[in-house]
Amino acid sequence: MTRRVRLALVGLGNVGKAFLGLIGEKEAVLRGRYGLELSLTAVADSSGGLLDPAGIDLPALLAHKTASRGVGSFAGGTPGMPAPALAAQADADLLIEASPVNLKTGQPGLDCVRVALQRGMGVVLANKGPLVHAFAELTAAAAAASAGLAYSATVCGALPVINIGRRDLAGCTIHRVRGIFNSTSNSILAAMARGGSYAEALRQAQLDGIAEADPSLDVEGWDTANKLVIIANSVLAQPARLADVTPVQGITGITVGQVLEAKERGQVVKLVATAELGDRGYRLSVQPEWLPHDDFLAGVNGWEMGIVFETDIMGLQQFKVDERGPVPTAAAVLRDVIDLISPLPIYRSTNYQEASCLLPRSL
């Protein structure tokens, strides 16, 4: 039996488009393995909104966006419709919020999430802004509405940092978390270790499509700090805001000379986020660190991101991911959709009749 799940999507940037692509690409897997049929019934970007309870034609919408045109000019679209208005009207089971991070206010994503939760819709976030601004408010609203709120895509994309921290380290005291959460900074530092200047490395990262035109969020440490704030609130249960992360120091002050000198001494310069448990809770910081070569984070290379959990009863756990482009983050959004709608309890019987859908379709 297949269950039709109606989705509202806010934000049609790289992650939003990649997510719509995955709905098509993974149709058979979703149906066979999880009994789900995902249908887009509402979508908004900065140009406007579109509501269609019968389900929007995804290939047509993606072709429209690829031609650099917005939802407002798509057949049936309403130019200028604000995203929160879409969230208020959508016939949907889940809202997916994938609009750009707004560090100052978290808007318009924050209002979209508020509206959806008030209506009892579940919410999946790819956008860190609303969580960084209002974690306690949103988790309380979700609990009050018995609505799902998932955000595993907001920290390290497909690497399940949030889920491991919240579910798999159950019962632990986490003494320390250290991580490399920003692949733009990490790849710039790697390019500098090969002898390029900061400016050259940044320009190359922009040409490669890694860094944004305005890279300040990445290279000044704010993207990393955002992710640390989400980890603090969700995994460490410590209410924290950006102002609680001190220092937030990026890599803009790092010189090639420093990076090469470190290399000669067998060290590696990395932009590291740390949460360390002390007698007043966790101390949060983001700053460049000179790591010995055998530190796990020193081996988180180029594009990679990684995290280290130091625990009391579950040992030292170290994770990294090599993922590129928007697809892995979109895949994390898909994971959260599956988790909220059709969670796979660990005791669920494996249905061998359905096992073939684990294999590529060509088999």
Added chain:
Amino acid sequence: MTRRVRLALVGLGNVGKAFLGLIGEKEAVLRGRYGLELSLTAVADSSGGLLDPAGIDLPALLAHKTASRGVGSFAGGTPGMPAPALAAQADADLLIEASPVNLKTGQPGLDCVRVALQRGMGVVLANKGPLVHAFAELTAAAAAASAGLAYSATVCGALPVINIGRRDLAGCTIHRVRGIFNSTSNSILAAMARGGSYAEALRQAQLDGIAEADPSLDVEGWDTANKLVIIANSVLAQPARLADVTPVQGITGITVGQVLEAKERGQVVKLVATAELGDRGYRLSVQPEWLPHDDFLAGVNGWEMGIVFETDIMGLQQFKVDERGPVPTAAAVLRDVIDLISPLPIYRSTNYQEASCLLPRSL
């Protein structure tokens, strides 16, 4: 509000004893963070069984075991009571099966699990035997009874390999899994790389309490193959038995000369489990491999265990753990108990009033 959860425990070896220790040590965390009070109402070891619906005195039981005496001679115990009989009579919400692995039949653990599931009790396994022998039967029985069946402790202890594979890689096609799952073999190979002979390295591992008196399960690759079979069934949804793993080749044939020669060439010898997707499903194998120095598994050192997932849409994900002694495996059992009784949905609101229980008790 606190919920009392009644546990039946079969097996009081190192993991079983460590689990009972954790119930005491984590009492405040379990109550504060998860609203749980764990009470042992039935216990069995090879000497007999003990039933007490009011809750067994854990410190007294642990002191009795520490004095090398069995459950059969503990106050109220029944000498010679078979574990499946205990499972049939226990007043318990969950059965925890932590008896030694029996590769030939999976007994008596297998019958304990069957009986518990038939009675609708949830089951948490630390023992691989029943899963390796009867994965499909047990998962079907659990589904039919709507009873929980969790076993994250059976593969890599506290490293959440099974949970990541089943829940966090949702929607993926996993092209290849590679792992180092046996720390005894891994530490013996490390000792050989420092120049010791296989026999010396094994003796030292036995003196250090890493290796069993009969180390054949570990060094001949069967423990690794067991874990690969569990991953194949649960994560890869491929019905598999031990006979499907070919070859199963351990490290007993590896010479110090080979290990040192590899080192000179910049390689590392590791005992590697592999599941590789081909046109007839996954091909499963366990054998020593000569890995280049920069392979992630080459950096899984000494006591560590690790795993690599190669996926289609979630990138390359690499995990390792440094864990020692029985506590991390017991902690994984505790994680499964929490997960089955009081799962922490990822949308559950963080209760800041309870956040202090995340900190050590001294704070």
